[in-house]
Amino acid sequence: MGALFALLVRDMRLAVRVGGGAIMGALFFLVVVSVMPFAIGPDLALLARIGPAVLWLGALLASLLALDRLFATDYEDGSLDLLMIGETQLELIVATKAIAHWLTTGLPLVLIAPLLALMLNVELRAVPVVMLTLAVGTPALTFIGLVGAALAVALRRGGLLLAVLVLPLAIPVLIFGVAATNAAIAEATPFSPPFTILCALTLVSFVFGPVAAAAALRHGLE
Amino acid sequence: MELRAEELTCVRGGREVFRHVNFRLTAGQAMLVTGRNGAGKSSLLRMIAGLVRLAAGRLLLEGGAPGAEIGEQVHYLGHQDATKPSLTVRENLQFWIGFQGGDGGVKAALEAADLAMLSEIPAAYLSAGQRRRLAIARLLAIGRPIWLLDEPTSSLDAASQERLAERMREHLAQGGMIIAAAHGPIGIESASELRLD
Amino acid sequence: MAIVELANPTRFLSIVNRILPWLIAATAVLLVIGLFLAMNAPDDYQQGATVKIMFLHVPAAWLGMFGWVLMSVAALGTLVWRHPLAEVAGKAAAPIGASFTLICLITGSLWGRPTWGTYWVWDARLTSMLVLLLLYLGVLALYWTADEPGRGARAAAVLSLVGAVNLPIIKFSVDWWNTLHQPASVFRMGGSTIDSTLLTPLLVMAVAFAALFITLHLAAMRNEILRRRVRSMRMMHAREMHA
Numbered sequence: 001m002g003a004l005f006a007l008l009v010r011d012m013r014l015a016v017r018v019g020g021g022a023i024m025g026a027l028f029f030l031v032v033v034s035v036m037p038f039a040i041g042p043d044l045a046l047l048a049r050i051g052p053a054v055l056w057l058g059a060l061l062a063s064l065l066a067l068d069r070l071f072a073t074d075y076e077d078g079s080l081d082l083l084m085i086g087e088t089q090l091e092l093i094v095a096t097k098a099i100a101h102w103l104t105t106g107l108p109l110v111l112i113a114p115l116l117a118l119m120l121n122v123e124l125r126a127v128p129v130v131m132l133t134l135a136v137g138t139p140a141l142t143f144i145g146l147v148g149a150a151l152a153v154a155l156r157r158g159g160l161l162l163a164v165l166v167l168p169l170a171i172p173v174l175i176f177g178v179a180a181t182n183a184a185i186a187e188a189t190p191f192s193p194p195f196t197i198l199c200a201l202t203l204v205s206f207v208f209g210p211v212a213a214a215a216a217l218r219h220g221l222e
Numbered sequence: 223m224e225l226r227a228e229e230l231t232c233v234r235g236g237r238e239v240f241r242h243v244n245f246r247l248t249a250g251q252a253m254l255v256t257g258r259n260g261a262g263k264s265s266l267l268r269m270i271a272g273l274v275r276l277a278a279g280r281l282l283l284e285g286g287a288p289g290a291e292i293g294e295q296v297h298y299l300g301h302q303d304a305t306k307p308s309l310t311v312r313e314n315l316q317f318w319i320g321f322q323g324g325d326g327g328v329k330a331a332l333e334a335a336d337l338a339m340l341s342e343i344p345a346a347y348l349s350a351g352q353r354r355r356l357a358i359a360r361l362l363a364i365g366r367p368i369w370l371l372d373e374p375t376s377s378l379d380a381a382s383q384e385r386l387a388e389r390m391r392e393h394l395a396q397g398g399m400i401i402a403a404a405h406g407p408i409g410i411e412s413a414s415e416l417r418l419d
Numbered sequence: 420m421a422i423v424e425l426a427n428p429t430r431f432l433s434i435v436n437r438i439l440p441w442l443i444a445a446t447a448v449l450l451v452i453g454l455f456l457a458m459n460a461p462d463d464y465q466q467g468a469t470v471k472i473m474f475l476h477v478p479a480a481w482l483g484m485f486g487w488v489l490m491s492v493a494a495l496g497t498l499v500w501r502h503p504l505a506e507v508a509g510k511a512a513a514p515i516g517a518s519f520t521l522i523c524l525i526t527g528s529l530w531g532r533p534t535w536g537t538y539w540v541w542d543a544r545l546t547s548m549l550v551l552l553l554l555y556l557g558v559l560a561l562y563w564t565a566d567e568p569g570r571g572a573r574a575a576a577v578l579s580l581v582g583a584v585n586l587p588i589i590k591f592s593v594d595w596w597n598t599l600h601q602p603a604s605v606f607r608m609g610g611s612t613i614d615s616t617l618l619t620p621l622l623v624m625a626v627a628f629a630a631l632f633i634t635l636h637l638a639a640m641r642n643e644i645l646r647r648r649v650r651s652m653r654m655m656h657a658r659e660m661h662a
Contacts, residue, residue: 006320010309017308018566027560031553042541042597078302085271086322087294118528118538222275307566339660346566347657 003088004096011100014073021066026108029062033116044121051120052130052181056174058116059109059134063141064166066105068159070097070149071217080153080221090217094150095210098142106138122185129184129191133198137177140202143209144169150213154220173201223249223285223367225270225292225399231278232265239265240418241278249285249367252390252400252410257418263403264301266418267370270401271298286367297366299374303357307346311337314345315359324364331363334389336382350377358386369393371402383409428644431504435637442634449627456620472530473617478625479523480548482632486516487551489636490558491583494576504640506572507647509579510562511639515632517555523548543597547590554582568647 015022036054037047047054074080083093113134114127122130148166152158179194224246231241239262247253255263268274270281272293283292305314315328332338335355345353354377361369369390375383387409390400394410402408457474489512496505527545528538539545558575565571 003321003323006317010306010313010317010321013313014306014308018564021564023563024560027556030556034549034553037541038593038596042546044537044540047541073306076302077306078300078304079306081268081271081273081298081300081302082304082318082322084273085293085296085298087290088321121537121539222273337660340657343653343657347654349658352657352660 003086004092007083007093007096008100011097012104015100015104021069022104023108025062025066025105026112028065029058029109030112030116032061033058034119037120048121048123051117051122052185053178054120055113055116055122055130055134056137056178056181059113059138060141060167060170060174062109063106063138064145064148064163064170065159067101067142067145067149067166068152068162070101070146071153072149075153075221080217084217084221090214091210094146094213094217095143095206098146098209102139102142106142107135109138110135126181126185130181133177133180133184133195136195136198136202137173140173140198140205141170143202143205144173146209146213147216150216151220154216173198176201223283223397223399225368226282226284227270227279228282229279230266230269230276230281232262232269232274233277234262234265234274238277243279243416243418245414245416247399247401247414249397249399250394252394252402252413254408254410254413254415255401255403255418256405256415261418263418264372267298267300267372267401267403270368271296271370273298292368295366296368296370297361297364299357299361299369299371301372301376303353304360305345305348305353305356308344310342310344311348311356312341314356315363318360319363322364326363326365328363331359334362334385335359336385351379351382354378355382358389362389367398369398369400369402371400371404371408373404374402375404375408428503428507432641432644435641439634439637439641442630442637446627446630446634449623449630453620453624453627456623460617460620469530469533470617472526474620474624476523476526476530477621478628479519479526480544481625482628483516483520483523483548483551485629485632486512486519487555487579487582487586490516490575490579494579494583497572497576498580506569506576507640507643508636509576510568510572511636511643513555513558513562513575515635515639517552517559519628519632520548520552520555524552541597543594546597547593550589550593551586554578554586558582568650 033054036058040047040050040054071080074083084090110131113131117127117130118124145162145166148162148169151165152162155161176194176198179189180191180198183189183191183194226247227243227245229241230243232239232243239260243266245253255266257263265274269276270292272291281292283295286292286295304318309317311332312328315331318324319326319328319331328341329338332341335358337352337355337359340348340352345356348356358374361371374386378386390408390410394400394412400410400413402410402413453474457471460471460474462468462470490509493505493509493512496502497509524545527548531540531542531545532538558578561575561578562571565574
C-alpha cells in the first residue's frame with residue numbers, strides 16, 4: 001500500500017507542476033463550453049434546454065484529451081518499465097494513476113461546472129445536481145479511457161486514436177449522465193433510474209478499466 | 223543463489239533477435255553481455271527482468287526469495303534514466319524508494335552518487351551524466367540481489383565510472399550478481415563474457 | 420536618467436523599488452476618492468442604485484483591453500527589438516489584464532441579474548469580453564506550460580500579436596451573432612447618455628484602476644526578474660556540480 005500511496009503522491013505532484021496539465025483540463029472544458037453557444041446561437045431557452053448536454057460533451061472531450069499523457073510520459077522516460085517490474089500488481093498501479101488523474105483533471109471539471117452552467121442559463125437550483133452527476137460520471141470517463149490510453153501508448157500513437165477508441169465506450173455514461181441531469185432540472189422524468197445506472201457504470205468501470213488497461217500494457221509493450 | 227538460462231530465444235517485431243542463449247551465474251559473479259548494436263543485449267536484460275516474453279527456453283533462479291518472481295529480485299537500470307524533470311533530485315529518488323521499497327536512505331544514496339549538493343535542484347537542470355548518477359543512486363538505495371545494467375557507464379566521466387565500478391565490486395563481494403550490457407569493459411576484471419551475435 | 424537606462428534590469432529594479440511605495444499610496448488615495456464619489460452619485464431613475472456597478476464594470480473593461488494592448492506592445496519589443504525587459508513586461512501584464520477582464524465579467528453579470536433575470540444572456544459586449552478572457556487564458560496557459568521562460572515568452576508574444584489582430588474581427592462577429600436573436604429586454608449596459616454627475620466618478624475610478632494596474636504591473640515585473648535570477652542561479656549551481 002505504501003508503494004501505491006507513493007505513486008499517487010508523485011502523479012499528483014507531477015500534474016500540478018510545470019507542464020503537468022492539471023489546470024489544462026479545466027481550461028479546455030471552459031473554452032469548449034464557451035465556444036458552443038457561438039455555434040448554437042444566443043437563444044436562451046434553447047441553451048437552457050441543451051445546457052446539460054453541452055456540459056457533458058465538454059467534460060467528455062476534456063477528460064479524453066487529458067488522458068493522452070497518462071502513460072505516455074512514463075513510457076517515454078523509462079519509468080513505465082520500472083513500474084511494471086516491481087512487486088505491485090500492474091492493475092493496482094494503473095488504478096492508482098487513474099485516481100490521481102481524476103483528482104487533478106476530473107475534479108476541477110466538476111468544480112468549475114457551476115460557472116459554466118450559469119453561462120448556459122441552467123437554473124440555479126439544478127446546479128448542485130449537475131455537479132453531482134458530473135462527480136459520479138467523470139470517474140467513469142477516466143477509467144473507461146484507461147484502456148484507450150494504454151492501447152495508444154502500446155502502439156505509439158497519439159491522442160486521436162485514443163479518442164476514436166474510447167468515445168464509443170463512453171456512450172452509456174453520456175446517455176445516463178445527461179438523462180439524470182435533465183431529469184433533475186425538468187423534473188418531468190424520475191431522477192433515480194438514470195442516476196443509479198450511472199453509479200453502476202462507474203463502479204463497473206473501476207474494475208474493468210484497470211484490468212483491461214493492464215492487459216493492454218502487458219501485451220502491447222513486450 | 224544461482225541464475226540459469228537455458229536455450230533462451232527472443233523474437234521482437236517478427237524477427238528472431240537471438241536464440242539458444244545459455245548461461246549460468248552464481249552469487250558473487252558478474253557477466254558482461256557484448257555484441258554489436260541490434261544483437262539483442264538490451265532485449266536479453268529486459269527478458270530477465272520480465273518485460274519481454276520468452277519465445278523459447280527457460281530462466282531459473284535457485285536460492286532466491288521464496289515465492290517471488292525473478293523480476294521482483296532484480297534491479298533494472300535501462301538506457302533511460304526514469305527521472306522526472308519537474309521533480310527535484312531528492313523527490314525523484316524518494317519516490318522510487320517509496321515505490322520499490324528500499325532500505326537505503328535517500329541521503330546516503332545521493333552521497334554515494336556524489337549528488338548530495340544537488341538534492342533540491344529540479345531534475346530538469348541536470349546534465350546527462352548527473353541524471354545517470356541519479357539512476358545509479360536509485361540502484362544503490364534499493365537493495366536487490368541481481369543487478370541488470372544496460373550500458374551503465376554511458377554519459378559518466380572517468381571519476382564517476384570508477385566510483386560505480388567500486389560499488390559493483392562491493393555488491394559482488396556481498397553475494398550479489400551483476401549482468402551488464404556494454405560495448406567495452408566496465409571495470410570488473412573477473413566478469414565472464416556472453417557474446418551475442 | 421535617460422529612458423534607455425531602464426533597459427538594464429538591475430537599474431530597473433532599483434528604480435521600481437524607489438517609486439513603488441509612492442505609487443501604492445497614490446493608488447490608495449485615488450481608489451478612496453473614486454469610491455466616495457461613486458457612492459454619492461445619484462441613482463438612476465430606472466435601475467436604481469445598481470447602476471453604480473458601472474463604476475467598477477466600465478473601468479475594468481477599459482483596463483482589461485488596455486492589458487492586451489500593453490502585452491502587444493511588449494510583444495513587439497520581444498520579437499522585433501529583443502528588448503530584455505519586454506518579455507518580463509508582457510508576462511507581468513497577462514494575469515493583471517485577465518483579472519480586470521474577469522472583474523468586468525463578474526460585475527457585468529451581477530449588474531445584469533436584476534435587469535435580465537439571469538446571470539448571463541450572451542449580450543454582445545459581455546460576450547466579447549468573455550472571448551478576451553479566453554484569449555488571456557490561452558496566453559497564461561503558454562506561460563504555465565513552458566519549461567523555459569524565454570521560449571514561453573516568445574510564444575506568448577506571438578499569440579498576443581495574433582490576438583491583437585483577431586480581436587476586432589471577433590468583436591465584429593460577436594456583434595453580428597448577437598443580432599441573430601434579440602433578447603427579450605434590451606438594456607444597454609453603458610446607459611444611453613452618461614450624465615456629467617456620473618462622468619466624474621467614472622473617470623476618477625478609471626484613473627484609480629489605471630494606477631492600480633501600473634502598480635501591480637511594476638511589482639509583478641520585479642517579481643519576474645527576481646524569479647528568473649533564482650532560476651539562473653540554480654542552473655549555474657547544477658552546472659558547477661558537474662565534476
